[in-house]
Amino acid sequence: MGLTIENVSKSYGEVQALTRVSLSLKTGEVVGLLGPNGAGKSTLMKILTGYYTQWEGKVTFFEKDLKKERHAIQKDIGYLSEQNPLYNDMRVIEYLHFVAELYQIKSPPVAEVMAQTGLSDRQKDLIETLSKGFKQRVGIAAALLHNPKLIILDEPTTGLDPNQLVEIRKLIRHLAKEKTILLSTHILQEVEALCDRIVIIHQGKIVLDKPMNELQKNEDRVIEVSFDYRVETEALGQIPYVEKVINTHDFDYELHIKGTQDMRPAVFDFAHDNGLKILNLQLKNKGLETLFHELTH
Numbered sequence: 001m002g003l004t005i006e007n008v009s010k011s012y013g014e015v016q017a018l019t020r021v022s023l024s025l026k027t028g029e030v031v032g033l034l035g036p037n038g039a040g041k042s043t044l045m046k047i048l049t050g051y052y053t054q055w056e057g058k059v060t061f062f063e064k065d066l067k068k069e070r071h072a073i074q075k076d077i078g079y080l081s082e083q084n085p086l087y088n089d090m091r092v093i094e095y096l097h098f099v100a101e102l103y104q105i106k107s108p109p110v111a112e113v114m115a116q117t118g119l120s121d122r123q124k125d126l127i128e129t130l131s132k133g134f135k136q137r138v139g140i141a142a143a144l145l146h147n148p149k150l151i152i153l154d155e156p157t158t159g160l161d162p163n164q165l166v167e168i169r170k171l172i173r174h175l176a177k178e179k180t181i182l183l184s185t186h187i188l189q190e191v192e193a194l195c196d197r198i199v200i201i202h203q204g205k206i207v208l209d210k211p212m213n214e215l216q217k218n219e220d221r222v223i224e225v226s227f228d229y230r231v232e233t234e235a236l237g238q239i240p241y242v243e244k245v246i247n248t249h250d251f252d253y254e255l256h257i258k259g260t261q262d263m264r265p266a267v268f269d270f271a272h273d274n275g276l277k278i279l280n281l282q283l284k285n286k287g288l289e290t291l292f293h294e295l296t297h
Helices: 041-048 070-074 092-102 110-116 132-144 162-175 188-194 212-216 264-273 286-296
Strands: 003-012 015-025 030-034 056-061 077-080 150-154 180-184 197-202 205-211 221-227 242-249 252-257 278-285
Touching: 003 041, 015 041, 015 205, 030 041, 030 188, 041 150, 041 180, 077 132, 092 110, 092 132, 110 132, 132 150, 132 162, 162 180, 162 188, 180 188, 188 212, 188 278, 188 286, 197 212, 197 286, 205 212, 205 286, 212 286, 221 264, 264 278
Parallel strands: 030 180, 030 197, 077 150, 150 180
Antiparallel strands: 003 015, 003 056, 197 205, 221 252, 221 278, 242 252
């Protein structure tokens, strides 16, 4: 087992941030850490990265005890914080060499990491000129320079446009082939798109820890779609497996699908056949959203 967390608790004075949290992560696994604001996600990540040293319980990383071998473990952890602090006046390649010096890497694989994260063509660009998607890539590249076994990503897709989302998702899935990834997010769709497992934390306690495929079994789904014109709900109801259609606002609709079939291609066909343009299309797992709401309220 790569990472084992046993009965970890942390308090800030009289405020209990974590209470006897236990969790295990395996190599090649993407684990989604979900929870409302103040649930304890950030506290747990700060413990795992070694930022906090005063806490109760035990964390073992590849047979190393975090309390006893913190610096050794930190060498095997890559971390992208939500703020992704970068030096905007540096060029991409300069920044990565700077980070490599902080890690004291003698022969840093800067070129390899830039190729891996799609930054080779941007290596001489000033960081301040990059889009948010490419800045996220720079942050991930910096977290990969020392070839960590565990990568912790805090809200890596917040604020990205749809194209950037797809690119970062592909990158994360590629990294997961050889590493363990802990992904903290509040976006349920990202968990569905990326994660093998979902862990929900609420008020400092883990209230759910299950494989994603178990959660998706026999669960109804919802397609949110926006067209450029109003459509009769009865017409949308003729799409296979659509049980109910709700016109949520103007040209926005919810299609409630029975079962686990992905009917987005059928919606595309419907739009094409009726001369419509799709302005937005999103698949949601109704069961996951409902479950999250029930466990965190």
